[in-house]
Amino acid sequence: VWNNCLRIIRENIAEQSFKTWFEPIVPVRLINNVLTIQVPSQFFYEWLEEHYVHVLRKAIDAELGTDGRLEYSIIVDKGNDKNKPYVINIPTSSKSANGSHGNGKDTKVSVHAEKYKSPFEYDSLENAHLASYLNPQYTFENFIEGDCNRLARSAGYAVANKPGVTSFNPLMLYGGVGLGKTHLVQAIGNHIKNTASNKFVLYVSSEKFTNQFIDALKNNNMQNFTNFYLQVDVLVIDDVQFLAGKERTQEIFFHIFNHLHQAGKQIIMTSDCPPRELKGLQDRLLSRFKWGLTADLQQPDLETRIAIIQKKLQAEGIFIPPNVIEYLAHSVDTNIRELEGVIVSLMAQASLNRKEIDLDLARQTLQNIVQHVDKEVSIEIIQKKVVEHFGLTLEELRGKSRRKEYVIPRQIAIYLAKEHTEHSLKSIGYHFGGRDHSTVIHAIQSVNDMLKTDQEVKAAIQSVQKQLKLKMVK
Ligand code: ADP
Numbered sequence: 001v002w003n004n005c006l007r008i009i010r011e012n013i014a015e016q017s018f019k020t021w022f023e024p025i026v027p028v029r030l031i032n033n034v035l036t037i038q039v040p041s042q043f044f045y046e047w048l049e050e051h052y053v054h055v056l057r058k059a060i061d062a063e064l065g066t067d068g069r070l071e072y073s074i075i076v077d078k079g080n081d082k083n084k085p086y087v088i089n090i091p092t093s094s095k096s097a098n099g100s101h102g103n104g105k106d107t108k109v110s111v112h113a114e115k116y117k118s119p120f121e122y123d124s125l126e127n128a129h130l131a132s133y134l135n136p137q138y139t140f141e142n143f144i145e146g147d148c149n150r151l152a153r154s155a156g157y158a159v160a161n162k163p164g165v166t167s168f169n170p171l172m173l174y175g176g177v178g179l180g181k182t183h184l185v186q187a188i189g190n191h192i193k194n195t196a197s198n199k200f201v202l203y204v205s206s207e208k209f210t211n212q213f214i215d216a217l218k219n220n221n222m223q224n225f226t227n228f229y230l231q232v233d234v235l236v237i238d239d240v241q242f243l244a245g246k247e248r249t250q251e252i253f254f255h256i257f258n259h260l261h262q263a264g265k266q267i268i269m270t271s272d273c274p275p276r277e278l279k280g281l282q283d284r285l286l287s288r289f290k291w292g293l294t295a296d297l298q299q300p301d302l303e304t305r306i307a308i309i310q311k312k313l314q315a316e317g318i319f320i321p322p323n324v325i326e327y328l329a330h331s332v333d334t335n336i337r338e339l340e341g342v343i344v345s346l347m348a349q350a351s352l353n354r355k356e357i358d359l360d361l362a363r364q365t366l367q368n369i370v371q372h373v374d375k376e377v378s379i380e381i382i383q384k385k386v387v388e389h390f391g392l393t394l395e396e397l398r399g400k401s402r403r404k405e406y407v408i409p410r411q412i413a414i415y416l417a418k419e420h421t422e423h424s425l426k427s428i429g430y431h432f433g434g435r436d437h438s439t440v441i442h443a444i445q446s447v448n449d450m451l452k453t454d455q456e457v458k459a460a461i462q463s464v465q466k467q468l469k470l471k472m473v474k
């Protein structure tokens, strides 16, 4: 079955991605339409869920039918005992097919046809209590503090030590994708669970909350649903932007929120944008969110990114040379999830090709991953096409030489990087042999000037743009 799935997947994604993300997967078992596959790490699992959920679903649908299910088993292997990996099963999460924002209806979105067990379906509260749905890997210890997250982290820490007692109730954390919201709120939950074990902590995504609510409506189970939530001491509800437009779900949430808040229970929420921009949420709900503290998570700066990479590597027991770490931190500057994905991909490449992780391998790997920062293409690919066009080597392009036959192609490549990626000037400079941002600005200006007069330069730029299928300069 897995081989058939692989065939379908292969037809739908690039060969390189297939190699990196699907070849390392080991099928484990197939029982009652549940296929379990083993993946090398937590990152790997998250990356698959983030980027390949649709193609996985497609393959599972074709092979097992629409109620087929996929489970991941993750090898938690710290490198010391390779024969005894311990394995945890994580049911695939259902994901909205149209992004995280609601479609205005209380419909059940399920790409993965997940059959989760609603917590309120547990036979006793004790059992549900055990299932806080917290991932123990998300802790304060491995959450790197930086200017980007200082307020959110310290507010979170205060709440974790005195849930329901501080004025940070609710605690509302917001920020873009992959900036650590889920990690931080889970860390709060884990901390409370470990230090105040009598407290019933519950983590739930807004999507799951919505689906539970719809199930409860369907099965005439509303009483159980509400009662269950009213017993929670600490409610962590992730990605509330998902509730947008879902009037009835908001209504029940409003009710639960008020009840818990009045009883001095702690509520922690996250959202991908500031509350005032949460379109499609009722005003009465939004006004509640402002009762407590709202804090944002921003993009991490370079030093924080380096620290995060180091921490991750340390946790995985992997060594990567400092120049590679620096290269990665410079190259992926939008979001930490991407950064982790690149590291996993790099590790996978290294083990597949039995190579050491070095700068060359890192460059090659990044060439094949188009990230959000890349907007349309990566700097690496631009560089490759430019040197091909001019018959240079990458070293000549990135090097220090001021010879005219290097300088113009270099400036053109810099210009294209600025036009077609979202890398900062600093980051672009780094990728061109560590030039500073004033050199980058100068290069872009020179090209703009040349474009007005020099037909040859213009033709070169257009040719590279054409090859890369980019919008061309006029
Ligand atoms: P979000 O929920 O905001 O989309 P996540 O909490 O899922 O983001 O974070 C994405 C990944 O980045 C996770 O693996 C998380 O552990 C990691 N991460 C985010 N911020 C930090 C940080 N400050 N220190 C260490 N790891 C982080």
Ligand code: MG
Pocket: 181, 182, 183, 238
């Ligand atoms: Mg999240």
